[in-house]
Amino acid sequence: DVKVTQSSRYLVKRTGEKVFLECVQDMDHENMFWYRQDPGLGLRLIYFSYDVKMKEKGDIPEGYSVSREKKERFSLILESASTNQTSMYLCATTGLASSTDTQYFGPGTRLTVL
């Protein structure tokens, strides 16, 4: 089974802090994704990566950046956290060689920015 882990389940930060959310997968998958989930809005794609050091913007990249230095690890960075970034953050992964687009999700990080 694919295992996707996220560094924290719950995180509380202050406005203006730099925040790192880490995601690690154990299946040698090429594709990794970061979403945020808000009530009534479903999942919205922030950034994704097809390969090491490669990144592409999703639908809502403003206020976020990402880093992928190793294939198994994809980090989401909030350069200066703001209260409107309070949300549930979900990481997902899928293999390029996969014949489907099925995504495997981590457990999520609930971030609160005060």
Place this chain on the structure above:
Amino acid sequence: SQQGEEDPQALSIQEGENATMNCSYKTSINNLQWYRQNSGRGLVHLILIRSNEREKHSGRLRVTLDTSKKSSSLLITASRAADTASYFCATSRYGNKLVFGAGTILRVKS
């Protein structure tokens, strides 16, 4: 941008009853998937139906796809309390990007 829209937003049924959730989307797709999310957790893939398929089954799940109406439905038969969760449809147009709807919250009362 949000592609899929689920209907209803919330559904409450008794254990043993069937639950039906619908999903509508706006553009052509390669496939449509359904995911489940238990409270405060990550999403779990349930079933995928390709654009050239009309119906698919997996255990107590039945998914239909009508590309002419740009809609899909998920039927859960003989529901159980453990089916209580949020259900999301997601559409794929190209590559490995998915676009998710806002979800249906299902509550199964025992």
